[in-house]
Amino acid sequence: MGVSAKSVLVAIAVAAMASSASTGLAQYAGPSIAASSSVSGAPESAMKVDYENSRIMPGDVVAIATLGVPELTTTMSASAGSISSLGSSPVVGIKVSTTGQVELPYLGTVVLAGLTPSEAAAKLGKELKERGILVDPQITVDLVDSPTRVITVIGEVQKPSPVPALRQVRLLDAISVCGGLTPLASHTVTVRRVGNPDPIVVELGIDPRMSNLANIPLLAGDTVIVPKVGNVFVVGEVKTEQALPLAGNSPITVMRAISMVGGLKYSAALSKTRIIRTTEGNRHVEIRLDLAKLMNGKQQDIALAADDVLFIPANPIKAALMSGGASVAATLLYGSVYAANTLK
Numbered sequence: 445m446g447v448s449a450k451s452v453l454v455a456i457a458v459a460a461m462a463s464s465a466s467t468g469l470a471q472y473a474g475p476s477i478a479a480s481s482s483v484s485g486a487p488e489s490a491m492k493v494d495y496e497n498s499r500i501m502p503g504d505v506v507a508i509a510t511l512g513v514p515e516l517t518t519t520m521s522a523s524a525g526s527i528s529s530l531g532s533s534p535v536v537g538i539k540v541s542t543t544g545q546v547e548l549p550y551l552g553t554v555v556l557a558g559l560t561p562s563e564a565a566a567k568l569g570k571e572l573k574e575r576g577i578l579v580d581p582q583i584t585v586d587l588v589d590s591p592t593r594v595i596t597v598i599g600e601v602q603k604p605s606p607v608p609a610l611r612q613v614r615l616l617d618a619i620s621v622c623g624g625l626t627p628l629a630s631h632t633v634t635v636r637r638v639g640n641p642d643p644i645v646v647e648l649g650i651d652p653r654m655s656n657l658a659n660i661p662l663l664a665g666d667t668v669i670v671p672k673v674g675n676v677f678v679v680g681e682v683k684t685e686q687a688l689p690l691a692g693n694s695p696i697t698v699m700r701a702i703s704m705v706g707g708l709k710y711s712a713a714l715s716k717t718r719i720i721r722t723t724e725g726n727r728h729v730e731i732r733l734d735l736a737k738l739m740n741g742k743q744q745d746i747a748l749a750a751d752d753v754l755f756i757p758a759n760p761i762k763a764a765l766m767s768g769g770a771s772v773a774a775t776l777l778y779g780s781v782y783a784a785n786t787l788k
Contacts, residue, residue, distance in 0.1 A: 674750025
């Protein structure tokens with residue numbers, strides 16, 4: 445590596461250290477957690493969804509009720525395979541045919557596809573009045589089931605499944621229907637919407653006061669993707685080398701990571717600890733730490749990011765002492781300035 449490349453690497457490492465120190469114990473701006481002040485929720489446009497104008501489509505099941513006229517109140521059960529019933533008894537209503545029509549007493553074949561429920565009710569009332577069947581028809585039309593009006597929730601939820609979207613469904617509602625998040629769920633959720641080329645990225649955060657910013661309304665056809673948070677890897681002179689999954693609701697700092705793997709070995713070179721972090725463009729940055737200062741409160745603890753490698757190297761003299769090589773340790777101690785400087 446040339447001198448200029450080393451300079452760039454050092455600059456990036458220093459910047460990373462400074463950033464970590466300035467944010468305190470707040471997690472990196474990644475999938476696990478964000479400081480409450482930085483929770484952005486979702487774009488304002490994602491909060492604007494019109495459910496009132498949802499239009500009837502072929503395959504939908506509608507319930508039609510006419511006040512005082514039971515013959516014009518649908519009582520036929522929808523066929524099996526109902527999404528809304530989710531395995532319970534079939535819903536009551538009448539299914540719109542593939543041509544967008546329904547068959548009704550007195551009125552015969554009526555096209556409802558393309559109309560909103562309120563428009564469908566107005567159309568039926570007008571037909572009944574014009575044909576002299578009812579003087580003042582009072583009709584309501586409700587959408588009660590649909591094979592296509594679903595929201596798909598995938599990823600780190602307890603029970604990934606389609607969620608009925610006949611009426612307003614919000615993001616947290618959909619996640620709740622699927623059993624909630626798993627312990628490894630990211631708090632950065634992506635919503636893919638039909639007709640929208642750009643994904644909607646939502647930061648759930650952990651502050652309940654900010655939940656309204658994240659609880660966006662969803663549309664039928666939306667796909668909610670809850671990714672898994674990454675791991676951090678602790679290797680070197682620790683009791684148990686292992687990969688630690690980042691929790692969805694709290695950061696893992698250097699000290700916490702060391703505690704989770706059982707602590708340090710006697711042979712650890714505290715002042716030579718480093719974090720190896722992969723940045724954009726697959727570049728590797730080394731962040732050097734002095735664990736002795738960290739444990740004494742003289743250096744700010746640092747939150748680890750996904751795919752970070754926390755490496756604690758061995759102190760050669762301590763390692764020799766642990767293996768019983770006292771003479772070797774003495775030779776290193778008096779014959780090597782580097783070894784003496786690293787005995788900490």
